[in-house]
Amino acid sequence: MGTKTMDEAETGTDAKKAEATADVTKTDAERAEERAADQVTAENEETDGEQPVGVTEEAGPSGVGQGAGAVVSAALGVVSLTGGWIGTVAAARETLVGQLQTSSGATVAKQIKEVYGDAWHTTALWAGLFALAALITGVVVLARPAFGAPGKPQAAWIKSVAWAGVSLGVIGLLLAVLKYSDALVSLPSAG
DSSP: OHHHHHHHHHHHHHHHHHHHHHHHHSOHHHHHHHHHHHHHHHHHHHTTTSOOTTOOOOOSOOSHHHHHHHHHHHHHHHHHHHOOHHHHHHHHHHHHHHHHHSOTTSOHHHHHIIIIIHHHHHHHHHHHHHHHHHHHHHHHHHHHHHHSOTTSOOOHHHHHHHHHHHHHHHHHHHHHHHHHTTSSSOOOOOO
């Protein structure tokens, strides 16, 4: 047993000697790498949950909401010009109500007004509401950068689409007012 203990002691000292020899044989480059790794580890521990060195974080909003708002503005502008199913359904309802409210003995002028005129005005009203929504949405998208991240410019396509929505909204609103006031296409006269 004495020899085993002696052997173990000799192998233990041999391992220590081998480590010391390995330390001496390390190149300067390997030692510099180890020191740099230790320094990065120490810096990461000092940040207490902050982002590690070398990892970038996306700065600010991505503009997806502004882009979606611009597209919605343009779509609402197109709907205000072409008419949507809501305007069509509301006009059909007004036609039905006009037919129910007029008696067979009503004058032709009253029948035209009740059956066709109210439906025409309802269509113009809904087109105006869509145009106003397009106009407001486009203006909000264009004004958003002034209240958001001031250092980050708005993408050019977002501005273009938002301006298209504002333009379509203005045109749609103008046409809706002209239709509603009977300045664009007036009802035919009964006499």
